[in-house]
Amino acid sequence: MIELNxxxxxxxxxxxxxxxxxxxxxxxxxxxxxxxxxxxSGSGKSTLLNTLGFLDRPTSGQYLFGGKQLSGKHTSxxxxxxxxxxxxxxxxxxxxNNVTALENVELPLIYSDKKDIQKLAEAALVSVGLEDRMxxxxxxxxxxxxxxxxxxxxxxxQPSLILADEPxxxxxxxSSDEILQIFNDLNRQGKTIIMITHEAEIAQKAKRIIxxxxxxxxxxxxxxxVEA
Amino acid sequence: xxxxxxxxSGFSILSQSKxxxxxxxxxxxxxxxxxxxxxxxxxxxxxxxxxxxxHMFSKxxxxxxxxxxxxxxxxxxxxxxxxxxxxxEALLENVSSLMLYDPLQVIGAIETTYQGKTIEISAYGGTxxxxxxxxxxxxxxxxxxxxxxxxSARVVLLGTKVAESLFGDQDPIGKQIxxxxxxxxxxxxxxxxxxxxxxxxxxxxxxxIPISTMTSRLxxxxxxGALKFLVETNADTEQTVDEMTEFLRGYHKxxxxxxxxxxxxxxxxVEEMIGTMNETFSVLLPLVALIAMGVGGIVISVLMLMNIKxxxxxxxxxxxxxxxxxxxxxxxxxxxxxxxxxxxxTGLGIGFFMLQVFTMHGQAMVAAPETILLSFILPLVxxxxxxxxxxxxxxxxxxxxxxxx
Numbered sequence: 253m254i255e256l257n258x259x260x261x262x263x264x265x266x267x268x269x270x271x272x273x274x275x276x277x278x279x280x281x282x283x284x285x286x287x288x289x290x291x292x293s294g295s296g297k298s299t300l301l302n303t304l305g306f307l308d309r310p311t312s313g314q315y316l317f318g319g320k321q322l323s324g325k326h327t328s329x330x331x332x333x334x335x336x337x338x339x340x341x342x343x344x345x346x347x348x349n350n351v352t353a354l355e356n357v358e359l360p361l362i363y364s365d366k367k368d369i370q371k372l373a374e375a376a377l378v379s380v381g382l383e384d385r386m387x388x389x390x391x392x393x394x395x396x397x398x399x400x401x402x403x404x405x406x407x408x409x410q411p412s413l414i415l416a417d418e419p420x421x422x423x424x425x426x427s428s429d430e431i432l433q434i435f436n437d438l439n440r441q442g443k444t445i446i447m448i449t450h451e452a453e454i455a456q457k458a459k460r461i462i463x464x465x466x467x468x469x470x471x472x473x474x475x476x477x478v479e480a
Numbered sequence: 481x482x483x484x485x486x487x488x489s490g491f492s493i494l495s496q497s498k499x500x501x502x503x504x505x506x507x508x509x510x511x512x513x514x515x516x517x518x519x520x521x522x523x524x525x526x527x528x529x530x531x532x533x534x535h536m537f538s539k540x541x542x543x544x545x546x547x548x549x550x551x552x553x554x555x556x557x558x559x560x561x562x563x564x565x566x567x568x569e570a571l572l573e574n575v576s577s578l579m580l581y582d583p584l585q586v587i588g589a590i591e592t593t594y595q596g597k598t599i600e601i602s603a604y605g606g607t608x609x610x611x612x613x614x615x616x617x618x619x620x621x622x623x624x625x626x627x628x629x630x631x632s633a634r635v636v637l638l639g640t641k642v643a644e645s646l647f648g649d650q651d652p653i654g655k656q657i658x659x660x661x662x663x664x665x666x667x668x669x670x671x672x673x674x675x676x677x678x679x680x681x682x683x684x685x686x687x688x689i690p691i692s693t694m695t696s697r698l699x700x701x702x703x704x705g706a707l708k709f710l711v712e713t714n715a716d717t718e719q720t721v722d723e724m725t726e727f728l729r730g731y732h733k734x735x736x737x738x739x740x741x742x743x744x745x746x747x748x749x750v751e752e753m754i755g756t757m758n759e760t761f762s763v764l765l766p767l768v769a770l771i772a773m774g775v776g777g778i779v780i781s782v783l784m785l786m787n788i789k790x791x792x793x794x795x796x797x798x799x800x801x802x803x804x805x806x807x808x809x810x811x812x813x814x815x816x817x818x819x820x821x822x823x824x825x826t827g828l829g830i831g832f833f834m835l836q837v838f839t840m841h842g843q844a845m846v847a848a849p850e851t852i853l854l855s856f857i858l859p860l861v862x863x864x865x866x867x868x869x870x871x872x873x874x875x876x877x878x879x880x881x882x883x884x885x
Contacts, residue, residue, distance in 0.1 A: 307800060307880050328804040335802020346797050346883060350496035355489070362485035363802035369485070405801070 253412070253444060254281040254304065259313035261299050261467075273299035274310065275467035283412070286439040287446045288458035288475070296467040297448045298417060304446060305338050305415045306330040318412075335363050339406025343418035345398045347390040353377060353401045354386040360409045376404040380434060396427025403434055414438065416447040420454055432457045483810060486803070490811040491818070493794065497787070504783045504816075505823035507776025508859045512827025513834065514772045516847070516855040518765035520835055523851060524844035526762065529754050532674060533747070540711040541613075542721060543584075543745040544571075544728075546703070562703030563742065565691065570731060575723045577715035582606055582613035583691050584706040587698055592687065593658040594646040601642055602681070603659060603698065605691035613708050621653040621668030624690055628667075632692040636664040639684040643669050662697060664689065717746050770858075776823070777862040784816050784870035788877075795874050796882030805875040812871035813864065820863020824856050831855065 261273040273296050281287065289297050302308035303315065306322065314321060322333055334340075339360075347356050357376050361369035377386050380400040390398050399419060406414055416435070420428035432454065439445050439459075447458060455461050456475050463471040494501055546563040568581045585605040592599050608626045611617045618637060628635050636657065643652050643666075652666045673683035695702045711720050721744045728742055788795065795808055803811075835845050 302880050305800070328806065331799065331802050331804040331807075334800060340800050342883060346793060348493060348794055348797070350493050351489075355492065359489065359798065360801040362482070362489050363798070363804075363807060365482070409802075 253283040253318060254279070255314070255316035256280075256303075257314040257316075259303065259310045259315060261296075261303060261308065262311045272296075272467045274303065276313070277467070277469055279462070279469065279472070281444065281446070283444055284439070284442050285444055285446075286435065286459045288455035288461045289446065289448045289464060290450060290452070290455050290461060291464035291470075293450070295464045297464055299467070300464065301415050301417055301446065301448055304413075305340060306334050331363070335360060336409060337411050337413060339403075339409070339411040339414045341399070341402050341406050341414065341416035341419045343421040345390070345395075345402045345422070347398055347401055347405075349390050352387050352389055353382060353393065353404075356390070356401055357405045357408050359405060364409055366409070373404070373408055376408040377401070379407065380404045394427070395423050396430055399423060399427070399431055400434065403431070407438070412444060414443055414445045416445065418448055418450070420449070420451075428454065483814075486807055486811050487814050490815050493791070494787075494815050494819075500783060500787065501819060504780045504819045505826065507779035508773065508820050508823030508863065509776075509827040509830065511769060511773025511776040511862075512824050512855050512859050513831045515766060515769035515858065516828060516831035516851060517834060517838075517845070518769045519762075519851040519854070520831075520845040520847045521838075521843070522762040522765060523846040523848045527846050528844040530751070533750055533754060540713050540715070540717065541747060542578075542709045542711055542717065542724065543706055543743075544568075544709065544724070545706040545743045545745060547741060547743070562701075563705075563707060564703050567728075567731065568707050568709075571709070571724060571727060574727050575720060577712045577720045577723070578709045579712055580609045580613055580710045581707050582609045583704040584708060585691060585694060585699075585704040586686075587694065590659050590687070590698070591661070592642065592646070593661075594655065597646055599642070599645050601639075602686045603694065604686060604688045605694035605704070606637075606688045607691055610688065613710055616671050616673055618668035619671050621666070623668055624688070629690045629692050632696050633690060634662065634664045634693060634697075635667040635689065637668045637670050637688040638666055639670050639682075639686045640672050641682065641684040642687055659687070659689070660698065717748075721746060773859060773862055776859075777866040780816060780819060780863065781866040781869055784812070784867065785873065788812065788870050788874045791874075792877055792882040795877045796879035799877070799879040800883060808877075809871045809875035812874045813867045816867025816870060817860065817863045820859050820866070823863070824859035827859065828852070828855055 256277055256279040259274055259277045263271045263273055265271055275296075277300065289300060291297050299308060303310055317333070317337070322330065325333075347353075348359070354370070354373050354377065357373040358369050361372055366372060374383075374386060377383060380403050382397060382400055382404065385393060385397060385401075390401065393401065399422075403419075414435075419435075420431055423431065435445055435447065436457065445458075447454075449455050458475055461471075461473060461475050462469055544563065565583065568583070572578050572581060583605055586602050587605075588602045589600050590603045592601050606614075606624055607629050608624050611623045617623065619640075621637075623637065624635070627633070636659065638646075638652060646652065646657065647655070652669065655666050656663045657666060658664070670684075670688065675682055689698075691704065709724075711717055724744055725740065729740065732741055734741065798808060798811075799805075832847070835847060838845050
């Protein structure tokens with residue numbers, strides 16, 4: 253499903269210094285995988301995720317998504333890919349505080365061609381167990397509930413890939429478990445999930461762990477869950 | 481459909497910061513009200529002047545003013561040749577398109593007394609033609625007759641304000657009043673004429689006596705400042721003016737190298753002059769209003785930029801979730817324009833309300849269709865222009881940066 257061949261991302265800092273966010277990364281990811289990306293902060297985890305999510309463009313290398321090279325496309329075309337193929341989940345949820353959970357979940361749909369967006373958003377909220385919280389605003393919800401709203405938003409457009417950047421980083425352990433359980437269920441239903449984390453314990457819930465350091469993949473192996 | 485959803489989604493967020501949105505609209509509201517009122521004020525004054533001019537300088541007429549001096553001057557110029565009623569009679573006989581005339585001769589500060597009450601007013605000298613020539617009849621009693629003029633009768637017509645000041649609720653007709661200590665019998669009350677468009681004199685605070693009475697008893701001179709002639713309706717005014725000029729030059733025995741010692745003024749010339757005088761209202765005030773609206777546009781633009789800064793997470797999120805730069809641009813442009821639209825509509829509403837209030841207090845104000853249209857379109861144009869910069873900035877935000885926080 254995803255092929256990264258010799259991907260590099262170089263940032264130009266002030267004074268002409270070049271920083272390598274990603275350094276010659278090659279990866280192959282199949283449909284239905286559940287991957288955790290771990291590594292110290294500044295190692296390039298987020299740059300990798302942004303690149304996978306078409307928010308960032310690699311400086312060099314080849315990125316095949318579903319067998320197609322999309323990275324050279326116009327920003328409008330990439331916006332459409334993000335809208336239809338990718339669901340984002342962020343550490344700090346990134347919900348709009350002034351509108352209800354339902355309106356937050358509708359957000360990706362308003363940029364799609366889909367109809368009956370309210371019904372689709374309701375269904376997505378039901379699927380994360382928030383059927384009785386639809387008209388609540390984010391500040392009326394707990395952290396775990398907020399992240400579930402964000403997951404519903406990521407799912408609502410039926411993407412093939414879920415990208416999560418430290419999805420449990422702002423949550424207590426109970427809420428973290430709930431979120432990881434949802435990811436597990438989604439993965440069992442066939443969704444491909446790529447999740448950044450810096451907690452080894454969380455990473456073990458995934459099936460494959462990719463460790464990154466200084467922009468390079470330093471290890472890539474199945475998790476203990478799989479081995480067990 | 482899609483734009484609809486995007487815009488709706490933006491509004492539900494904009495509507496959360498009501499105070500901010502109100503301040504954004506405020507500049508446009510003030511500008512719209514200022515533009516609307518100043519243009520209505522200009523149009524009102526213009527129409528008032530024009531109607532007053534139409535009244536005084538009815539379409540088919542020519543003014544003959546003595547001397548080469550300032551237009552409409554009631555006083556004598558320094559030239560030797562004077563206009564007299566004989567001049568007028570001679571013109572009437574020799575220029576076929578002239579029908580009637582009446583002099584324009586005013587004397588100011590006449591002491592007018594009735595039963596110990598004294599006011600100072602202006603007196604006009606007129607003939608039996610005055611009601612037709614000046615388009616001003618009496619509302620009570622009767623107008624001057626040819627007999628009054630030929631006999632230099634001591635009769636007087638009062639303006640409504642004079643009648644009110646001297647007589648209050650009493651009926652003035654037939655009563656004796658004194659003008660500079662000479663008794664006159666009140667013969668009639670003149671129709672209301674309002675303010676004189678040219679000099680701003682209150683035409684209701686004056687009296688009229690026969691011109692013959694005026695020249696023999698009050699001025700002791702037989703010449704007049706100006707004469708108004710009515711021209712046949714279908715006659716060519718320009719040609720009439722030419723004929724009058726030719727006749728008068730001969731009548732005054734002017735040599736070829738001598739300048740005219742009189743002036744002929746047509747309504748067209750007067751309207752042009754008034755048009756120039758009216759420029760203050762029709763150009764300067766709207767210009768100030770335009771500046772106000774421009775400032776309103778800048779205010780909107782700046783507040784929208786602040787708004788975008790605060791909403792950068794939202795913008796980055798929208799882009800991550802699939803909004804194209806174009807979608808973001810359109811959303812914010814429409815948000816700004818809509819605030820302007822609301823400002824324009826509110827401003828027009830307030831403007832109409834204030835127009836009613838001003839009109840009730842006697843201020844001449846007219847909302848011409850082009851005023852309404854301009855007061856509506858212009859704020860919208862400014863809103864769209866003010867929205868371009870912020871919307872462009874929003875569209876160019878990098879989602880990676882805005883979502884990092």
